[in-house]
Structures are given as C-alpha cells and as structure tokens.
Amino acid sequence: MSLFFFQLRSELIKLFARKRTHIGFGAFFAVELLVLALFQIDKVQKAYRGLVERAGFGSEHYFSGLTMGMIIVMSTGLLTMLFLALVGGDVIAKEVEDGTLRMALCRPISRLRLLVIKYLACVIYTFLLVLFIGCSALAVGLMRHGTGGLFVYAPEQQVFALFEWHDGLIRYSGALLTYSLSFVSVTSLAFMLSCFNMKPSAATIVTLTFFVIDFIFYHFPYFNGIKDWFVTKNMATWVFTFQEKVPWQQMCEDYAYLFGLDATLVVIGAAVFLSRDFKS
C-alpha cells in the first residue's frame, strides 16, 4: 500500500511541478484581482447593493470578503473548466506524445494500476485547484472588504441567500467541496479522451465542446422535459449548498448521476488504454 501512495505522490509531483500549473494558478489569481477591481467600479457596486437592498437587507454588511470570494469563485467557473480539461486531456495523451508513458510501461506496474494512480492524481488536482481558487478568492476579498455576511445570488437555481459571517464561512467551505465534486466530471471526460489515440489538445477541445453543447442544450426550452439528463445541470447542483434548507435528496441524486457518469467514462478510458499498443 505504501508503494501505491509513493506512486501517487510521484504523479502529483509531476502535475504540480509543471510550469503550466504555476502559470495556471497565477492566471487564476490575476482573474481574481480583476474581478475585485471590477467591483470597485461604482456602477457595478450599485447593481450589487440594489439587489441586496431590494430584498430589505443592509448592503454594507453583506458587501464583505465572503461575498466577494463567492463572486470570484463563480466568475472563474469557465476558466476552471478550461484548465481542468487541459490537465485531464494531457495526463495520458501528452505522456504518450512525449514518450514518457512508454518509459513507464517498461516497468512491471500494471496498466490498470498506472491508470488508477493517474486518475486519482487528477481528482486530487481538481480538489486542490478549487481549494486554491476558493481560499485565494476569500483572502483577496477579506483583504479588500473585511469580514461580514455572505450574500449569494444564483437566479437559475433560484438561490437568494444571506448568511452571517460564521454560518456563511461554513457554507462557503461546504460549497468549495461540492463545487470540486462537480468539476470531477470535466476531469473524467478529459481523462477518458486522453486514453484514446489522440492528441492532448484534441482531448481538451472535445471536452470543452461537449460541455458547451451540453450547456446550450440545457438552456434550450424544447429540452426542458429532459433537462435532468444534462451534465451541466447536474454539475450546478453545488449552488444548493447555499439554500436555507439544503435539498440533500436532490443533491444526492444529482451527484449520483455525476458519479455514475464519471465511473462510466473512466471504465471506457481504461478499456481503451488496456487494449492499446504503445509503439514509437
């Protein structure tokens, strides 16, 4: 078992030591600062304050680091998806392209084990990336706006929530966890495609295309009757963490759907990976 964790550690070192990871994390931080800067514009602040005040609450108390952190996390959703598609799409395909996978496959490690290690590393990476975004967004928000209540507005999920600092912080932390779980689906699809004989960039592009199309279809009025099938609909379930009374059953159903999908994708990827010939 200790060898397994040693191998997993090696895989994580490979992922985190890459220049791309450093650049990516830097880019996220830059976007966070940009969102923060945009919220210094009067018109933007006015729109936000109007929203809170119309509901009969004092906007000053809720214009806090927590609220800012949540706004930033939501704003970087698309970038997060892009980055995870890039990482997941690279994990096998790039190693095949670079020839390092062939070097690894000279070793007595089984292909299945290697695949499991790589997938787990990707999932851990997903959680750590979201944790980084959440923590740095909160830190940036707190530095500029200090402590205070949390205000979350997500019209599509009909979430309009206000929490005090302590309760808000717990909800914020819980949301980061569910947000990460949602993004595992992006990682899983990119990972599966990476197992096929295709370029890493193709795996990334196909992943992004899938989620964009899924998102568009989900918003198509004709598909309302089958909207529960769309992946992006189920991924958005993390927002319910902010509902006054958390709809656990619905969230469990949505995540069960996503886990089922993730498992299916990984099994397909594994089947392809196990049957492939690796040759220069």
Place this chain on the structure above:
Amino acid sequence: MRGDPTGKLRADQLRNASTPSMIELRDLQKSFQGKLALHGLSLRVPRGEIFGLLGHNGAGKSTTLGIMLGQVHPDEGEALIDGISVQKQRAQALSRTGAIFEAPRFYDYLSGWRNLEIFTSYSERVPAPKMAEVVDIVGLTDRIEDKVGVYSQGMRQRLGLAQALLPANELVLLDEPTNGLDPEGIHEMRLLIQRLNRERGITVLFCSHLLAEVEQLCDRVAILNQGRKVFDGRWSDLRGEKSRVRFEVDDWGKASALLATVPHITVGGGAGFVSLGENVEVADLVARLVQGGVRINAVEPQRRSLEEIYLSITHDSATVS
C-alpha cells in the same frame, strides 16, 4: 533461416542450449492494420550475453521489444523473460527488466534524480544509496540534481541507462541507444554496456540498424528483415559461410579444372574466384595448383564485408518472401 550451414551443433551452441534462456520468443506474430510486422519470430537469448538484434528501420525490432515489454499485444505467440510469460504474468516477468529507447524521454522540468525516483517507483521503492550507486556508475553524480531539460543527449542516454538498471535489473533491452550520440558518446556507451555485462552479469539485448555497432558489442546476432528472422548465430557463422578467394593465374581454365576436384569448395562467380567450405585451407589449394603446373601470380582473400553479407541476406530473404 541460416546460421548453421553444416547442420552440426557447435560447442558454444550446445552450451547455449543448456544455459537457461533469459529471453525466449515463441513464434511471435503481429500485424498493424493488416500489415504484417512480425512473422513467426522465435528467438533464444542465453543469460549473461550481449545479443544483437539487427535490422533496418521497419524490420520489426521495436515491435519485438514492445511485445517483450507488454506494450504491444502479439496476435500469436508469447515472449518469456527468465521463463515467465510477459503476456500472462507481465509484472513478474518484468520485475528485473529495464529498457531504454532510442531517445529516452524524461520529464524535462524535473531533476535527473526525481526522474529516477518516479520511474523506479513503478517497480519498487529504491533506497537512495542504491540509486546513488547506479548514478555513479553511469557518471552522472555531479549533474543528477540538475533539471533534465538542460542535459545533453549523452547525459540523457546515461540517465536512461541508469533507470534501466534500477532497481537491480538483470536484463536490459536497448533500442538504438546510441542514436544522436557523438562518436565519443557512442564509445563511452559501448564501454559502459560491456562493463555492466562483464562485472554485473547483466544480459543485454541490443537493437540497432547499425551493423558496425552491433558487431563491436555483441557475440551473437539475429537479423530481422520484414518481420522475419533471416539469421541467428555468431558473427563467425555469418562471415565463415561467405569466405572466398581470388586466384590470379596464367591459365584459369587449367586451374579451375584442378580445383574442381577438391572437395568442399565451389569454383565460380567470375574468373579466379573460389568459395571455401569449412576446414579448407588456402595453402592446400595453392599446393594443388603448383603441383599441377599452374603459375600463380597472386592469391587474394575475398572476404566480403559484413555490410555486403547483411545486404545479401536481407535481399535474398526479401526476394524469397
């Protein structure tokens, strides 16, 4: 298939037959998209030998290596390493096997040491002193903490060899390991391989399309052509069956008539040319001609270069297939 034209087993072949094989390939067959890459390849490499696998690009060397490492699934046949089937028990079969390919690929953004740690972790956790010892053997101690991205081609090859030796591999498969190296690097690599074989008893399968390189390093060789084995034996077998002599005489008609009576030789292939069989001495032929009254001006050994022999073998097999 050639290699033992007399059909008799020589002493070393008898010894090899009794030595346990480090590698045994049994009737390997593989095609890619309908194109045959390997056609019934069988081969035995005894333990402790440096064995050459020779063939031009596309002859099937890399496919053979891929099958031996479980990276390529054969259509038929199996590869055994130390008696264990790679296809059935890959992990056990490869537990003491290392390999490097023409240009060993590493994670350029990591140090040489970290790369070794990562690759060896796919076998087992190797203690740092053991890794340091192998790094020292390949002469990379001073640069092992540098990022691989700044390594020269020669250093990469040496790092590749280090990872192929770890954890304590007894078989090393080398696929064109001197590609991209300068003459000095090639020489160093050759000495290193010979030293490892001599001092540690490591069996080496050396794949190359460079005849001279294989000749300098290997005792025995198998030649592949279009996925078929066309020769398997010692270099001397390869050379021996092709020895010829050219006589420069005043009367070739008379000389050829005299020589035609000598057993185990073939007269022909141009005026003055004689192909020698086993145990035929040129001095005996000279004596026969002198006794027969033929005036000899010159006797010139016509040993064909290995390159010519190799080309003739591969060409013949291509014509047959």
